[in-house]
Amino acid sequence: MEVHKTKGIIIKSVKYGETSLIVTAYTELFGVQSYLINGVRTSSKKGPGKANLFQPSAILELLAYHNDLKHLQRLKEFRWAHLYKNIFFSVLQNSVALFMVELLQKCLKQPEPNTDLFYFIEDSFLHLDQAEGPVIANFPLFFSLHLAGLLGLRIWDDHSEQRSILDLREGVFVSEPPGHRDILEEPYSSITSQLLRVRQPEELREFTLNQETRRTLLFAYQAFYTLHISDFGMMRTLPVLQTVLQ
16 A cells, blocks of 8 residues: 655544544645554553644644545554644633634545645644734634635625625625525624735734624624534534633
């Protein structure tokens, strides 16, 4: 079986048997893949096991065996591709990272590769790790909107004074309320329009939003995903995020 070198972002890790893990990663080469990793939960005289490498949001360099016909793949080698300074240690950054991971779990179902999407996700975690203050607080909003665009669920930013209502079902700004309640009105629609124009996370420093505004926007974006992705459901990390970002 051929061995491939690829980066992978861990989005799920489940204990298997006494010493092993089944890990789901979003990989640069193959999209979503699941790997059976034996023996990583054992400790020895040489040191602890390597299970800590497979924490959700970790970015790893993988040497992976790959067979398109298999559901579970195997790894030949693995190591850190990037060692975070803050995400695993800061309650704030970790809470945002886990929100991002859950969003990815709910959206990434198919194995097809998408390098633009991979690099956006990787770049987002790297920026979050370095972020401070308002950038961290606004990061879930930025990530939710821009991930949707890369998944083909783009909200078209043609917001204006005349077109100031965001129709969440259609992903467009409209001038008259549509015949349903899945909408965002001012000031939330114009904030969404401004967030859609953000190109680098550092720009999030300019957004002075209070807790209630962020809460309203995050629940609206959750509703948007629910409308466009089957079986999306409710996000478990959202209430935790609300508490931490107070």
